[in-house]
Amino acid sequence: MSRPSAASPVECYLDELLTACAGLPPGETRWLLAETEAHLRDRAEALSAGGVPDFEAEEQAVAQFGPVAAIVRAERDRARLPLLALMRQVLGSAVLLGSVGAVAVGVSGVLAAVLQAIGGARFVVGDPSSSAMTGSACARWFQGDPHAASCAAAAISDWSAETTWYRIAFGVLGALVLAVGHRYLARGTGRLLPAQVGDTIAVTLFLAAGVATAALGVDAIATASGHGSGKWFSAAPVALGAAVIYGVRLSRALRRQPAARVA
Amino acid sequence: MKLDRVRGHLELLLLSVLSDGPGHGYALLAALRDRSDGALDFTEGAVYPALHRLEDLALIDSDWQQVLGRRRRVYRITPAGTKALAAQRSDWRALVDAVDAVLRPVQLRTAVAR
Secondary structure, eight states: OOOOOTTOHHHHHHHHHHHHTTTSOHHHHHHHHHHHHHHHHHHHHHHHHTTOOHHHHHHHHHHHHOOHHHHHHHHHHHHSOOHHHHHHHHHHHHHHHHHHHHHHHHHHHHHHHHHHHHHOHHHHHOOOOGGGOOHHHHHHHHHHOTTOSSHHHHHHHHHHHIIIIIHHHHHHHHHHHHHHHHHHHHHSSSSSOOHHHHHHHHHHHHHHHHHHHHHHHHHHHHHHTTTTHHHHHTTHHHHHHHHHHHHHHHHHHHHHSOOOOOO | OOHHHHHTTHHHHHHHHHTTOOEEHHHHHHHHHHHTTTOOOOOGGGHHHHHHHHHHTTSEEEEEEEETTEEEEEEEEOHHHHHHHHHHHHHHHHHHHHHHHHHSOHHHHHHHHO
């Protein structure tokens, strides 16, 4: 096989195309080069058969094929995710992660009920401030618990129910959205962000929520004799647990990747 | 013909040509040119990214073959491609009819309505 002439317009074009393809997957580059070469040679041969001198035939074939930059840009654009599809993935992942978050809130509600049973309602909801205990507010709280010994006790009773049952109700809603959403989103491909991206976001958010709620619980111990710390301590382990689950899944996925080459 | 108006429909045109039978890029381009009596004369290199996009969408598939002494990628339409072509043809005809109705001179439109 003879070495190709460097001055050949077709060879120069193929060299330029090869250089411009940097960053494209090797298989796609080989594919594009092979198709382009076959096309350019066909066109040049057809022009030569029509009486055009060989060199000019190659020049015309290259000119008709179009600029390298435009072809490589079109190939790169092909591999790029359209903005609408990306937004759909972000929305799908947000719905799924949001519903998992709601389920976590529901679990924290169950934990709050347990802590309330162990440490009392004051441990979970804290003491109402004196400024909050207005006449109308007290009347409302007494409606919920007519046998309460004081306005503060009625407030604690009202808030403890909110802390547990509102959270549990939110969790049930989250579970319903998760069941429906997962069924729809898992059915097709491309409806969610790549799993590793979603898991990274989930780990970050749950870890931040876990650390923040644990810190608030510790703060309540330091500044309010522990009153109200149960509200935070019921949330922290659930958030941290979710962060660990997502973290393990992410770690497994990352470790399945081929090892990076060390230079 | 203003080719920038047609470029957006290159994939539809390629599907249509491929519905007549498999072909490699150069042959498909020649078929496009012949079927349009030379009116559609694309920048030839644009055909390949369009073919690759159609393959990404599983509307066509391809394999390497030795044709006339050269190794070429030969493309063929898939059942999904045939279905997509039928839908796109119908959309295109509806669009052409609608644009045509608007562009038609008013007197002619009235006469047609009668």
